[in-house]
Amino acid sequence: MEWSRGHTIGHGSSATVSIATRREGCRVFAAKSSELCNSESLQREQRILSSLCSPYVVNFKGSDITMENNKLYYNLFMEYMPFGTLSSEINRHGGRLDEAKIKTYTRQIVQGLEYIHSKGLVHCDIKCSNILIGTEGAKIGDLGCAKSVVDPRISGTPMLMAPEAVRGEDQGCASDIWSLGCTIIEMAKGEAAWPNLLDPFCVLYHIAYSGEVPEIPWFLSEEGKDFLGKCLRWNPEERCTATQLLNHPFLNSKVESNSTSPTSILEHGFWSCVEEGSHTTRTTSLGDLPPDRVRMLGLCSEESCWASWNDDGNWITIRGNECDSWGEGVFRNFGSETASSSNGGLDLKELVESNVSGRIWSKQ
Template structure:
């Protein structure tokens, strides 16, 4: 399968997200790429995403391996969401969203979380930069931290600003941590500010979350329904937090409001340009400056402040930086009929044909 790598949408420490177009169709996808030798996390994400199917989860579209600049790259193809991240949606609308739009996005994110939990998965890193926005609203994306709920060997992972108290203390990372992070995200959508204010460093925010007894401040201007919804999300005891299934019945995001909320969401995006190659929505945003760095570490043998310090000092993966590229760096890539799966399972590059320096394994059901 031949495809073209287009403008860079964003990049992290080991992966880059670009546009991908196909010369024999009008399809446009996002492609997340990493050098094959450093693609273990991306291949893990592929295995997880390929098992999911929900209108509230960014869709998996296939994978392949390409040779570019004499290096092998692993490519994960995803549904393209033209309006960028939820954080960028906030910025386009003056830093905060109307409450009706917040309610609509919250319901869609919650439906994505409910789908994951119903399938035994915990996302572990719900936040505005991991929610992507399309014409019909929001979808959950970026499953680099996701895990099976009963996988006790999985490391603690996520973004400190959105970590639940039990996660900051290193006790557990179950379904309830996604609900806490949703509450933090709703506060950010409604107010335009981070859920925890006046914190100087990761250690401070983690210590505050873990031991202060506080919860993020709920904006006073919200309706009583919205405030009650957030109180249900932000209970410090994970056993007392409402589940995704319970929250979907809450009047703040209730079914009776869903049609009007969908209309509000569509209208909120209606003034945006429609040509995906001309959109500037993926503006340069250094996420780590806003939310702090993503962390992934095993800290179960540490106690108290030592555990938190270990989390805070772990360099982790810096947040994604979303770019405003000029779109000139198009690269054509080709695939053939050799299997990607052998390389995925072994972590080794496929055998190459010495007479064909552009050897490419085939794409896995890319349109």
Template sequence: MEIGGWRRGRVIGRGSSATVSLATALDSGAVFAVKCAELGRSAILQREQRILSSLRSPYVVSCLGFDISSHGSTGGLYYNLFLEYAPRGSLSDEIGKQGGRLDEPAIGCYSCEILRGLAYLYSQGVVHCDVKGRNVLVGSDGHAKIADLGCARMIAREDEGGLRGTPVFMAPEVARGEEQGPPADVWALGCTIIEMATGGPAWPDVLDPIAAIHRVAFSPDVPAFSSWLSGEGKDFLSKCLKRDPK
């Protein structure tokens, strides 16, 4: 869909580097999401656009284009990234709507769709680096789509180092600053499954981000599995949450 003139609507999300709003195309009336940041602080958003614009998958949120415009009382310039709108919100929102946890068939369906999205990203040489419920969106058809590639890195680019992601979803090798490849996304998927099963983080007793990084990096612990999950579900989690990425 080509975005020409458009009108900004209500804010639907805020992150550390950008704000997400609803928007409407003036010519067609189509609704989409726009993620914006001040132009001088938009390097992460521009990088996300470059990665997303090369991707085409039903399991990854689509990039619809971008522009640079002024808005607000300051009249400053903003970088605007146009994205497919997911009316049901994030997977974390969906968990809340279902009373704080999902049943195992739903967890299995969402996990399968996340894995299909991750497999596609890896086929394109991209690691997500921040898999979690907030970064998975649910479309009007109920299917999950991976979103927010602000932390993503190219597998072949060794110069794209640095700690990326959310501490309580980080894999041990990431928390130690060693590497961040596809195995780290699989660990984060395991933490996301625990989020779907409990409505909370994989490390509920660790509130401080620095403490979380230290525990993930240097303790022998793995997150606790929900007791009500089936044997098959626990076996799958045990395969995701292996401390050795190899």
């Protein structure tokens, strides 16, 4: 296929996403490209994406290898989603979405997850920046971390991982449901599901071992709260499946007029929420972390697997002035991929004491 590369719309540590145009017919699509010598992950994504066909998953358009600037590049072609990511959509609506939009996008995401899970796959990285918005609504994108349900690797964005995945134990379909819950909270509140724990390592320890779940927004309807509660069960066996969630009343009812986000700063509940969120952040002394218990986010043993604080592997959306809420503050350094090692996990205490980067890497 003859095609032309247009301007860049996003980039990461080893790949770049550009608008591309087919020379015959002027059809527009997205090209995700990386140097051929570093394209193993992209080729794995191509194999997974090419096996899928759903109106709720970004469509595969093809792949090829090109020579550019005396270098060979592997290119993955995908459907172009003109309105960017769900993060961008949240920003366009003033930092949060109303419950009607949350319902619409959530239903489409769950339909995509039901399809992916039916194929024996786990997405592993459901979050606002990996949900793309087009003329027909939301579609699941970026399957760079996706894997078979029997694959023992652990991957994804640490702050949105389910407790069992953070502990390095398992990452199955139920883990995607947990990440879905965190994504819904971000749609509703415009901030991360764990906003009050500022030390990222303490956040991970808290997720893995506290037995607690993220706070459900008080202003959601009772159906919305119940839906989130079924996504954010600490025990993965107690979480609803995507199929069960599609039958939940939250996705099949209209929003009541009093169930949307606060519309005035004079609302009592709004200030109650602010006051609760202003309490002193819970901290954990490094000396209190049990060194024999905190094993997570698999890591290979070689020192070369550790990243530096300056190694930014996050996907960066560069459409206009858009900003991913996960790129704010201390969470900026947490990347979108990790992978398990033969030892089954990572010692968080060792990680902290070694002053290792928030971007946790492992060889694929």
